Amino acid sequence: MNAQVPLKKQQPATDQEVDHECKASKTGAEIFVESLQNQGVEIIFGYPGGAVLPLYDALYRNPVKHILARHEQGAIHAAEGYARVSGKTGVVIATSGPGATNLVTGITDAMMDSLPLVVFTGQVATTVVGTDAFQEADIVGITQPITKHNYQVKNVQDLPRIIKEAFHIASTGRKGPVVVDIPKNIANAIFDSNAVEEATINLPGYQPTLHPNYLQIKKAVSLLSEAKQPLLLVGAGVLAADASKELTEFVEKYNFPVVNTLLGLGSIDGNHELFLGMAGMHGTFTANMAINNCDVLLNIGSRFDDRLTGNLKKFAPNAKVIHIDIDPAEIGKNVPTEIPIVADAKEALLALLEQTFEVQDLTLWHEYLHECQEEYPLWYDDDGDGTIYPQYAVETIHRLTNGEATIVTDVGQHQMWTAQYYPFKKDHHWVTSGGLGTMGFGFPAAIGAQFAHPDEKVIAIVGDAGFQMTMQELALLKEFKLPVKIFILNNSCLGMVRQWQETFYEERYSSSLVPVQPDFVKLADSYGIKGYKVEKVDDMEAVFKEAIESDEPVLVDCRVKELTLVNPMVAPGKGLSEMIGVKKG
Amino acid sequence: MKRVITVTVINQSGVLNRVTGLLMKRQFNIESITVGHTEQQGVSKMTFIVNVEDEAKIEQLVKQLSKQIDVIKVNDITDKSIVMRELALIKVVAPPNLRAEINSIVDPFRGSIIDMGKNVVTYQIVGNPEKIDAFIELIRPYGIKELTRTGVTAFVRDAQLKPSPQLSILQ
CATH class of the missing domain: 3.30.70.260 (ACT domain)
Known part of the structure; x- marks a missing residue:
């Protein structure tokens, strides 16, 4: 700008003209930042490197907040946590080659769990793409099967349009990750117009269906009104559509019982009398028997994942299935469907609420479900030996946070215990890696969740093994004063692996016991974070209380009973009605 | 299928x-x-x-x-009334004394000669895949030196004679 001002001195220009001149001389990197601002991006998680130096230089002079993770995987999981609780699109940036390939796990995770992400990767200059240049990786090729869509920018003139399209694709329809690969010379290239805002989306092949077909809704209503044993299976689609209120209204209107998928938890109050718990491999006995015995199954926003259905041949044998999903490809993929409804969950629920219909007398059905709940509640062994049972630890966290905290887990036994023993009061307070089951996800995701919910209690419940995969992000808690509470349910083993080895491999604990661990309290201390270690159940309450009430980040190394199992369970290959471990003893 | x-x-x-x-x-x-x-x-x-x-x-x-x-x-478009075409290039061993005989096979298939050497002739055949299969079978005894096929390209006919079954989503 300075260089241009003297030129303009001789012939005084209007402000507008100067402005125009400035815009006209913007680089790709500046356009990148301007486009992010136009999208309302407030926060970016990333890690710089050679190919993204121009982008980082543009960020340096800009108010968009950039969070430097300590590993690209940490950055992308943080963006996922942010996206999950805020409903906004998470933004990630990493350099070419290793920076980009380190994101692959997180991109796949976001794809499986339909999280809106826009991921910017640097790339070597277009002049050397394809020559195996330093830090070159074909990230567009690599991420093709794990993204909703991806782009490589080949001309700086396309950059504003591509960024606009990327955000549009990521955040509409069935949400998902979009990768935008920006070669270094494109970031440096001069953008020769000022039409960033004018860039228009041109996607003739992308028109997600949001509104349900009226005739299909009518058919669904007639099936529901005939049902003697109806059941709603609710997945994350309802949360993505922000339709918890409509869901609750609908089930209360007709007294329909509800079960959740793992990722659907929180879509209805966990203590609601119509809620039967999570279904699936480690679901409640009642939820699974409800699926097994229902005559009409209304699935809203769940994709009939194998961890939910168990053996497909034995899944819901008596049910006619109504499936509401925003993604037509999910309907009929795993389970034959009587009435497919392609729609946004909220739109579909509103359409269902508009109809008023009579339902059958459901008293017997509710009685049966109630009996199941009475007879086969969730249970765990507690032999009173003074050790901490992990389920009890989760129950304690639930009690101390009044069921209102934002809970983030890693993957494994502790994840299932949290799903079972932390009934959520509110939606958008539950973050976990469902489809991909990514160990190492939990702690960085909690960081992202805390950025999204700065005034709420964010609790990361993690295992000792998964935490060690991404614990380098501890530095962020101190740096950004994030009061995340980390509870390591430490059983000195890879709990879920060990459980399967105990149950299906005759207790041959191949590489699942972890005898050597860091001193987590000292580790926290080295990052300037308060750490506690608790081993006795008698000390637990006080430590947990102090940790949760603190305004600072806290790490609690909670030594739990080592050889515990997640119960009950549907063994692989079995149907939902064939659960094991349903009762004590 | x-x-x-x-x-x-x-x-x-x-x-x-x-x-x-x-x-x-x-x-x-x-x-x-x-x-x-x-x-x-x-x-x-x-x-x-x-x-x-x-x-x-x-x-x-x-x-x-x-x-x-x-x-x-x-x-x-499988169940619709369609036109399907594929092109094949087939290099056949065809010494002069057999050429007339081979050409008599090629003619009904409306194939054309597109290259000719001392002992080999290259034919081009266009048609639906079955027609090309049939031609290949007939010509094989003479000795196929080289064969390449483009794969099928297809069109829905303008006038549809039989109705097509709908996908379950519309039923």
Whole structure:
């Protein structure tokens, strides 16, 4: 700008003209930042490197907040946590080659769990793409099967349009990750117009269906009104559509019982009398028997994942299935469907609420479900030996946070215990890696969740093994004063692996016991974070209380009973009605 | 069963890779594939022959392809009235004394000679895949030196004689 001002001195220009001149001389990197601002991006998680130096230089002079993770995987999981609780699109940036390939796990995770992400990767200059240049990786090729869509920018003139399209694709329809690969010379290239805002989306092949077909809704209503044993299976689609209120209204209107998928938890109050718990491999006995015995199954926003259905041949044998999903490809993929409804969950629920219909007398059905709940509640062994049972630890966290905290887990036994023993009061307070089951996800995701919910209690419940995969992000808690509470349910083993080895491999604990661990309290201390270690159940309450009430980040190394199992369970290959471990003893 | 699928796509770099990558990921077997420009600028059309086990699989294939951002339209045209064409180039051992005999086979197939050497002749045959198969079988005893086929490209006929079965989503 300075260089241009003297030129303009001789012939005084209007402000507008100067402005125009400035815009006209913007680089790709500046356009990148301007486009992010136009999208309302407030926060970016990333890690710089050679190919993204121009982008980082543009960020340096800009108010968009950039969070430097300590590993690209940490950055992308943080963006996922942010996206999950805020409903906004998470933004990630990493350099070419290793920076980009380190994101692959997180991109796949976001794809499986339909999280809106826009991921910017640097790339070597277009002049050397394809020559195996330093830090070159074909990230567009690599991420093709794990993204909703991806782009490589080949001309700086396309950059504003591509960024606009990327955000549009990521955040509409069935949400998902979009990768935008920006070669270094494109970031440096001069953008020769000022039409960033004018860039228009041109996607003739992308028109997600949001509104349900009226005739299909009518058919669904007639099936529901005939049902003697109806059941709603609710997945994350309802949360993505922000339709918890409509869901609750609908089930209360007709007294329909509800079960959740793992990722659907929180879509209805966990203590609601119509809620039967999570279904699936480690679901409640009642939820699974409800699926097994229902005559009409209304699935809203769940994709009939194998961890939910168990053996497909034995899944819901008596049910006619109504499936509401925003993604037509999910309907009929795993389970034959009587009435497919392609729609946004909220739109579909509103359409269902508009109809008023009579339902059958459901008293017997509710009685049966109630009996199941009475007879086969969730249970765990507690032999009173003074050790901490992990389920009890989760129950304690639930009690101390009044069921209102934002809970983030890693993957494994502790994840299932949290799903079972932390009934959520509110939606958008539950973050976990469902489809991909990514160990190492939990702690960085909690960081992202805390950025999204700065005034709420964010609790990361993690295992000792998964935490060690991404614990380098501890530095962020101190740096950004994030009061995340980390509870390591430490059983000195890879709990879920060990459980399967105990149950299906005759207790041959191949590489699942972890005898050597860091001193987590000292580790926290080295990052300037308060750490506690608790081993006795008698000390637990006080430590947990102090940790949760603190305004600072806290790490609690909670030594739990080592050889515990997640119960009950549907063994692989079995149907939902064939659960094991349903009762004590 | 074999199905003929046409896919209208935006002609961008990598789009063929996207479509074939998806078929690989979802474990579909491609028998043949052709791609080319259409009457519309920037739009290409692919024609696939895929082998699938059942209706549900083909429905899933059509839906997965439709989900791709660069895919504008997907049609399973197998059950429609269609025109299907494939081109084959076949280099046959044809010494002068046998050439008249071989040509008498080629003629009914409306094949044409496109290259000729001392002892070999290259024929071009255009038609539906069955016609080409039949021609190859007839010519094989003379000795095929080289053979290449383009794969099928297809069109829906203007006048539809038989109604096509609808996908379950519309029923």
